Amino acid sequence: MTQPETSCSASGAAPRFPVRRGACPSLVNPMPTGDGLLVRLRPAAAGLTPGQWGTLADLARTFGNGLLDVTARGNLQIRGLAHQDAAQQLSAELSRAGIEIRSGTAVETPPLAGLDCAEVADASGLADQIRDAIRQHTPALALAPKLAITVNGGGLFNLSDAISDLRLDAVRHGGQVLWRIALAGDARTARPVALVDEAQAVSHVIALLELLHAQGSASRGRDIAALVPALDEACFPAELTAGPVNPAGVIRNGSSAVLGLRLAFGRMHAGELESLMAGLSGLGATQVRLAPDHALLVLGLPDGAIPAAARLAAEQGFITRPDDPMNSVSACPGTGFCAAGRLDTQELAGLLASQAPDLLDGSCTVHLSGCTKGCAHPSPAPLTVTGTDAGLRIVLAGRAGDAADLNISLEEFRALLPALQQGIAQHRQAGQTAAQALSLSGAAIFGMAP
Structure with missing residues (x-):
């Protein structure tokens, strides 16, 4: 979409770094890359208001080079920070703006959890229970920085395609909703190890995380898959076979509509984001959520305002049509x-x-x-x-x-x-x-x- 306005590397030229696996950039540990330091943010709130997104754009310009990414897993990244102090200052400004950022092990849920008319179950409550259990565990669990837990309630924007170390997929079984726990893969390839109700799910997850902890802080789901008895399951429930809808364009969610915007190359400039959010606010948008596949989901728009919102987003370089070749x-x-x-x-x-x-x-x-x-x-x-x-x-x-x-x-x-x-x-x-x-x-x- 755009090139960086300025170079923020200390020497003025981007150094070359080897390919690194297993590292996860954060405000505490920003990652050096080709255009300065990179930080990855996981907002605690399910969605942010257009005004909060405008604040993020301003902070990306102030402390970075004005470029922001949305990753394949739906995380936000701010690029081009000049030095570690900039990451600390960014963290302080986010706190002042009331934008809480999660740290620790990633526990992912579908972007419309609790709102998705097609979901099997609302994953947000169970995800919060898992986060609390990890945070309160004694002794503290030493887990791999990039270890990912997926709590997939299904729906239009389900996470069946997300590759995770440990995943919980909501399924209908015997007239009730259960959680299928599996290791190392997406909903079709991960190795199923349990089928439990929500009350039992957290203890099963913690037991698996304790096993990972015992194997060492670099261990991933694949490293313990052979150590856990597999679930004898003859077939995959139908909920696990359908992938998410294309996140570009207008998606009907019951009586309301969601406007999905994909980022070309997963990247946007602060100026584009500011213009978009100012316009969306004026059109009545109440919330914008991060979504997998490098996307944003706009909520709250009146049906009559959606065409104008889509035109505005397209003018700023976002992909707004499901048939766009990109x-x-x-x-x-x-x-x-x-x-x-x-x-x-x-x-x-x-x-x-x-x-x-x-x-x-x-x-x-x-x-x-x-x-x-x-x-x-x-x-x-x-x-x-x-x-x-x-x-x-x-x-x-x-x-x-x-x-x-x-x-x-x-x-x-x-x-x-x-x-x-x-x-x-x-x-x-x-x-x-x-x-x-x-x-x-x-x-x-x-x-x-x-």
Whole structure:
């Protein structure tokens, strides 16, 4: 959407840092990256008012370089802080503004928990019980910084696709709502270990966290999966098979409507955010919530104000339509913003849109990753392009760090784009999608052998 206005690195040039796994940036421990220090914020409130979002925009400009991210998991990041003192000052100003930020182990719930007309259960109360139990545990649990617990009540914006160390999914079973507890994966791939009611859920979670604690502070869900007896479950309940709706556009939630806005490349500038929030406030919006897949959800708009709100958001660079081709692209900030980045993801997305538009038909995600961490899209994607010091790695039906199907230079990839566009047309049958063409033809769709 925009480039940073200023450089906030101490030397004036962004240093190069190795790819780091397992680190989680926070106000206490900001992470050095390509455009200064990065902090990740998890607001305690389910949503913030437009005025509070305006405050965040102002703080991002004051203490950072004016760029904010919404991550694949729906967390907020402020980029470009110059030094540790700036993070401490930012923390103090957030507190003064009444914006409480959660710390500790991430316990995630669907963005409309308690409001989603299609949810199986409201996950927010159980999530709060888990947070309290972790906070009050004696001795304190030593858990991995990036360990994630998902409490998925289902619904329109369910978290069935979120990969988590420990997950609780609400299911209907025997005429009641139970919580299916599973380890290491999304709702379809995680290993189920218990099916309990809400009253039993917290003790089961704490027992698993104690097992992780005993294995060491770097342990993740996958490290204990084999130590816990699996639940004998013949099939997945239907609630676990449907993914969330596309978070771009107008989504009906019972008698009300939610306006979903996706961030191109997961990034917005403070000025864009301020203009958006000022306009939304004037149109009657009461609350804006963070959502997975690099999105914001606008609540409280009268139906008659939604078209004007969507036009305003589009003018500020947000994706407002479910059929926008850029919905098919999941990209990290890339070079110039992340020290590990070896790919200009924004440039490459533009090339794909102009030279291989049939690829972006909405049937699949194209993941553009600056490095093998794959932060923008942790799950497998039909097509992933990863930047490395040696060039590009093309991964089909996998993650950024998986073995490559093709290793080519950026120049070779640019030259292959017309062949990719032609290959989709040639390899798919009538009525098939780009995703089906990729699945059926593999690397041959590029017109070259692996």
